[in-house]
Amino acid sequence: MTEHTANDPRPPAPEQLGGDPQDTPAPLHPAPGHTVTFRVSRSSRGERPHFDTFQVPVEPRTTVLDGLISIRRHQDPTLTLRHSCFHASCGTCAMRVNGREGLACVTKLEELGGGTVTVEPIANAGALISDLVVDMVAFFERYAPMGQPLVRESELGPGSRPAEGVERLERFEDCIECGICMSACPISATDSRYLGPAALAAAWRVMSEPRTADPERAMALADVDHGIWRCHAAFECTEACPSSVDPAGAIMRLRRTAARRRLGGLLSGTRSNR
Amino acid sequence: MNQAPGAAVPAHIVIVGGGGTGAALAHDLVLRGLRVTLVERGEVTSGTTGRHHGLLHSGARYAVSDATAGAECIQENMILRRTAPGTFEENDGLFVALTDEDREYGRRLVAACEESGIPSRELSAEEALRLEPGLNPELLWALQIPDGTFDAMRLPLRWFATAKHNGAVIRPFTEVVDVTSASRCVTGVVVRDHTDGRESRIAADMVVNAAGPWSEAIAAMARVDVPVQPSPGVLLALRGRLCNMVVNRCHPAADGDILVPQRGLTIVGTSSWLVDHPDDLGVPEDHVRAMYDEGAKLVPAVRGAEQRAAWSAARPLIGGRGGSTGRELSRTFECFDHARSDGVEGFVTISGGKATTARAMAEKTADVVCAKLGIDRPCQTRDVVLLPHTAYYLS
Numbered sequence: 001m002t003e004h005t006a007n008d009p010r011p012p013a014p015e016q017l018g019g020d021p022q023d024t025p026a027p028l029h030p031a032p033g034h035t036v037t038f039r040v041s042r043s044s045r046g047e048r049p050h051f052d053t054f055q056v057p058v059e060p061r062t063t064v065l066d067g068l069i070s071i072r073r074h075q076d077p078t079l080t081l082r083h084s085c086f087h088a089s090c091g092t093c094a095m096r097v098n099g100r101e102g103l104a105c106v107t108k109l110e111e112l113g114g115g116t117v118t119v120e121p122i123a124n125a126g127a128l129i130s131d132l133v134v135d136m137v138a139f140f141e142r143y144a145p146m147g148q149p150l151v152r153e154s155e156l157g158p159g160s161r162p163a164e165g166v167e168r169l170e171r172f173e174d175c176i177e178c179g180i181c182m183s184a185c186p187i188s189a190t191d192s193r194y195l196g197p198a199a200l201a202a203a204w205r206v207m208s209e210p211r212t213a214d215p216e217r218a219m220a221l222a223d224v225d226h227g228i229w230r231c232h233a234a235f236e237c238t239e240a241c242p243s244s245v246d247p248a249g250a251i252m253r254l255r256r257t258a259a260r261r262r263l264g265g266l267l268s269g270t271r272s273n274r
Numbered sequence: 275m276n277q278a279p280g281a282a283v284p285a286h287i288v289i290v291g292g293g294g295t296g297a298a299l300a301h302d303l304v305l306r307g308l309r310v311t312l313v314e315r316g317e318v319t320s321g322t323t324g325r326h327h328g329l330l331h332s333g334a335r336y337a338v339s340d341a342t343a344g345a346e347c348i349q350e351n352m353i354l355r356r357t358a359p360g361t362f363e364e365n366d367g368l369f370v371a372l373t374d375e376d377r378e379y380g381r382r383l384v385a386a387c388e389e390s391g392i393p394s395r396e397l398s399a400e401e402a403l404r405l406e407p408g409l410n411p412e413l414l415w416a417l418q419i420p421d422g423t424f425d426a427m428r429l430p431l432r433w434f435a436t437a438k439h440n441g442a443v444i445r446p447f448t449e450v451v452d453v454t455s456a457s458r459c460v461t462g463v464v465v466r467d468h469t470d471g472r473e474s475r476i477a478a479d480m481v482v483n484a485a486g487p488w489s490e491a492i493a494a495m496a497r498v499d500v501p502v503q504p505s506p507g508v509l510l511a512l513r514g515r516l517c518n519m520v521v522n523r524c525h526p527a528a529d530g531d532i533l534v535p536q537r538g539l540t541i542v543g544t545s546s547w548l549v550d551h552p553d554d555l556g557v558p559e560d561h562v563r564a565m566y567d568e569g570a571k572l573v574p575a576v577r578g579a580e581q582r583a584a585w586s587a588a589r590p591l592i593g594g595r596g597g598s599t600g601r602e603l604s605r606t607f608e609c610f611d612h613a614r615s616d617g618v619e620g621f622v623t624i625s626g627g628k629a630t631t632a633r634a635m636a637e638k639t640a641d642v643v644c645a646k647l648g649i650d651r652p653c654q655t656r657d658v659v660l661l662p663h664t665a666y667y668l669s
Contacts, residue, residue, distance in 0.1 A: 045470045061557055061584070073553050080447050080468045082317040084324030086585035087511035089537055090427040092317055092324075106583050130469035133317075133447065136667050144664040149360055150428065154518050159407045169518045170363045172425060172537045177664075212360065244538065 034058055036109055038067055040079065041120040042131050049128070051118070052076070058109050064119060065093050065104035068132070081132040088242055091178030095132055096120040101180040101240045124188040124196070125179030138192075139179045142199035145221055147213035148173060148206050174243045175201060181237035181247050193226040197237035197247030200228055204250035207257065223258045284309050285647050288463055288476055290450050290492050291484035292316075293323035294629050297433035298636035298655065299484060300442045305658060306644060306651040310442040311476055313465050315449035318434060319427045321552075322486045323629065325587030327509055327534045327541045329520060330354065330362055330422035331630040334369060334394070335527055337386035338379070343606055344390030350631050351420060354429070357633075358660050361429050363535065367421025367520030368402060370572055371414045376524040380415055383524060387419065394419045406517050408573045421520040423536055426629065431663035433633075438669045439661055453481060453495040453621070460496055460620035480643055483623040486590040487552035493623055498616040500623045504552040504588040507544035508561035510569070512579035516540040521572050529561075530568025539582055542569040546589075555586035592626040607635045609642050622646075 035055040043049040054075055056067040065083055072079040082092040086105045093104040098118050109117065121128055126138040154171035156162075162169050181197035182188045188196045203222035206213040222228050231251045238248040285308050289296045292314025300312045314320070333347030355362060371377040387394040395418040402416035403409055409416075434444055445467070452464040454475065462477040483492045487504035515535050523531035534541040545561045562584050569576035592608050607627030612618040624639040637653045644651060 061559075070554075077449075078468050078471060080316075082320070084317060084319045084427045086325050086587075087509070087539065087541070087583035089328075089425065089511070089539065090319075090324055092320075092427070105585075130447070133469065140664050140667040144662075144668060150425070150663070151360055151363065154363070154365070154515065157407045157515075157518065159404070160518065161404060169365050171365075171515065171518070171535065172363060172423075174537060176537070 036067065037116040038071060039116055039118040040068070040071065040131070042079075043128060044130050049120075060110060062109050063105055064095070064097050064102075064107040064109065064117065067109065067117070068104065068119065079132075080130045082134075089176060091176030091243075094122045094125075094178035094180045094183070096122060096183065101184045103178065103180070103242045106242070122179050122183035124182045124185065134179070136177075136179060139177070139182060139196075139198065142195045143177065143202055146199055146202035146206055146218045148175070148202035148218075149211040149213055151211070152205070152209055173205065174245045175205075176243050178242065180240050180242060181245075184236040184240035186234050186236060187230055187232055191226065191230060194230045195222065195224075195227045197231075197251065198245075200231070200254060201245050201247035201250040203227075204254050207254070219254070219258070222254055228254045228258065285479035285649070286311065286477065287643060288313065288478035288481045289484055290463065290481065291321070291486060291489070292318035292434075292444070292446060293321050293484065293486050294319070294430045294433075294632035295323075295486070295624055295627065295635050295639075296482075296484040297430040297437070298633045299482060299624070299639055300437040300444065301433040301440075301658075301660075302633075302636045302640040302653060302655045303643065304437050304440040304442045305654040306640060306649065308643075308649075310437065311445065311478075312437075312442060313445045313448040313450060313463070313476070315468075316447060318444065318446050319430050321488065322587050322590060323430055324427045325509070325585060326426050326629050327532070327543045328423050328426050328536050329532065329534050329630070330424050331628065332367060332419040332421045333390055333392045334367070334383060334387055334417070334419040334421070335522060335532075337390045337392060338382050339526065340606070341386060341390050344386065344392060346634060347630050348390060348392045348420070350634050351422070353633060353656050354424075354630070355422070357655070357658060358429055358432050360662075361424055361432065363423035365422070365519045365535075367419050367522060368397070368406060368409075369417040369419065369522045369524040370402065370409060371416065371524040372410060372412060372571060373414070377414050379526070380417060380524045383417060387417070392419055406519055406521065406573075408516050408575055409521065410572060410574055415524075417524065418519075421522070423520060423534055424629075425536070428663040429629075430632070431666045432660035435661040435663060435665035435669060436658070438666065450492060450495065453492070455496065455618070455620070458618050460618060478620070480620050480622065480646065482639060482643065483621065484625075484639075486625065487588040489590060489623055489625050493612075496612065496618060496621045498612045498618050498621065500610055500625060501593040502625050503591045503593065504549050505546055505591045506549055506552070506555045506586045506588040507546050508557055508565060508584065508586050509544050510542040510562060510565045510584050511536075511582040512540045512542065512576065513582050514538065514540060514575075514579060516573050516575045516579060523568075523572055528568075530565045531572070533569055533573055533576070540573075540576070540579070542566070542576060549588065552588035552590075555588060557584050557586055589628075590625045607631065607638075609635075609639045611642055611646065613646070
């Protein structure tokens with residue numbers, strides 16, 4: 001085990017693991033002095049953004065989020081960014097890294113192919129507050145009214161069945177409300193009234209598994225000019241989603257449902273429920 | 275000056291720290307009629323709170339070593355299910371015995387659960403495998419208990435949302451740079467708003483330090499000491515739901531002995547060591563390997579699972595500096611009234627504890643705050659049903 005000093009952030013080996021410490025290879029450490037250049041979008045309230053450049057020390061495991069936190073801690077404490085869970089579950093650290101949307105906490109520097117790392121806030125999800133922080137109001141104004149419950153029915157493992165007295169197993173929705181789909185969507189970029197992929201995907205989830213939500217209300221909110229019919233099927237949202245939600249697929253399924261309902265209405269001579 | 279009861283303007287409390295404890299405390303205090311401003315240096319839940327594995331404790335993990343902590347957990351578990359409906363994966367949990375030693379611990383666990391009031395059901399290996407086919411087929415026995423899973427950020431967001439709705443001011447990206455005082459009485463804080471760089475003073479009738487592992491630094495600004503020992507642990511997020519229930523190893527809490535399913539991920543936790551400062555924790559590779567090795571003993575699919583993320587979080591444990599790993603420190607919480615401990619009025623620190631008991635920590639702290647201000651209003655957070663987490667962004 002390495003010796004520990006007050007300046008050494010490395011922890012001792014975990015306890016109670018047994019075995020000879022000699023068996024454990026030494027932790028990976030970077031070549032001394034290895035750094036990456038970060039270009040980070042900066043702005044104060046209402047100011048036009050500019051870029052600041054920082055050199056950030058990196059290790060094999062360093063993520064974009066680690067790099068930004070290191071900048072804030074050691075170089076510029078005024079840098080503002082959102083983060084919380086560090087494992088792609090909360091959705092707060094959505095950013096544009098080298099022009100592409102992603103979660104900073106699971107974007108490793110070594111996967112970016114070297115060179116300068118340019119970090120900008122996501123677009124279209126709300127007003128820029130400062131630096132990388134976006135006020136997510138535009139996102140939640142569209143998403144929240146769909147009423148998608150946080151909990152859904154879980155898939156069961158092969159041969160698994162719920163415990164006695166429990167009707168079904170549950171799990172959280174895939175959508176982590178990060179805004180990446182809105183940022184990547186070419187329609188959201190040009191039409192501020194467009195509901196956007198996340199809200200429409202939530203509407204489809206409510207249609208498929210309403211739980212406490214009202215599917216007819218969700219359908220009525222989605223089946224409008226600036227809803228499912230505004231999408232140009234670019235599939236950028238599904239491509240960018242870090243959590244396998246497939247918003248574009250959801251929009252296509254909502255369209256088919258809406259079209260079928262209208263057709264049904266025409267055939268039976270009743271009014272469309274649009 | 276502290277506000278007299280029944281005065282026209284309610285007392286103003288500044289809470290430092292936007293984690294789960296601060297969130298629950300803001301919610302509690304506004305329900306008791308106080309004015310509340312909460313400041314957090316980053317986004318809310320960006321410290322320890324957001325990084326935890328999301329276990330809603332049944333209390334079984336502590337029942338053998340600390341019956342009080344076990345009872346506290348099951349009580350809070352039930353209160354949270356009632357006040358935050360729709361926030362939990364209510365799939366229960368298992369304690370899995372793999373060795374004779376585990377099985378022996380299991381006998382003590384059954385008795386301890388009964389003593390702490392934690393409902394439990396003993397399962398044969400076959401019964402356990404029917405519930406969780408991914409378990410190590412060599413298991414000897416399992417105990418089913420009401421563990422659950424929650425989203426580490428979205429439960430506190432419901433407290434924040436409800437507190438905001440009731441008038442609390444929540445200020446993320448606002449860092450405390452000084453605590454002001456006069457004649458050994460804290461009078462407020464000086465904050466820097468990082469979104470515009472402006473510094474300002476916020477006057478307070480009382481300041482509550484809820485900064486978790488950073489609370490020692492905040493206390494130092496008020497020239498008092500709190501014995502908080504930051505104790506980080508490593509967690510892994512693996513792709514895929516390798517289990518639907520929480521899976522615990524049936525032995526005293528140790529490294530890599532719990533699997534918590536969450537969304538399409540499985541979280542493996544955790545290790546434990548001690549640091550002087552809660553920033554710059556790093557993720558040691560040997561701890562990551564330990565999570566894989568120990569986790570795979572419970573659910574063999576862990577070994578081959580793709581790593582989505584590995585990270586560290588610092589627990590704010592109480593006291594006992596000079597230990598080695600933090601496992602010997604209690605998971606309980608403590609509320610320090612610095613008028614009693616240091617002769618400094620108007621300043622209270624809440625620290626320790628765990629996410630499951632954040633509401634209880636807030637209740638006890640709000641009781642202390644109200645008693646100091648001479649206010650006699652009962653806690654309502656056991657019954658008030660919380661707004662949805664999305665309301666936080668829209669209020």
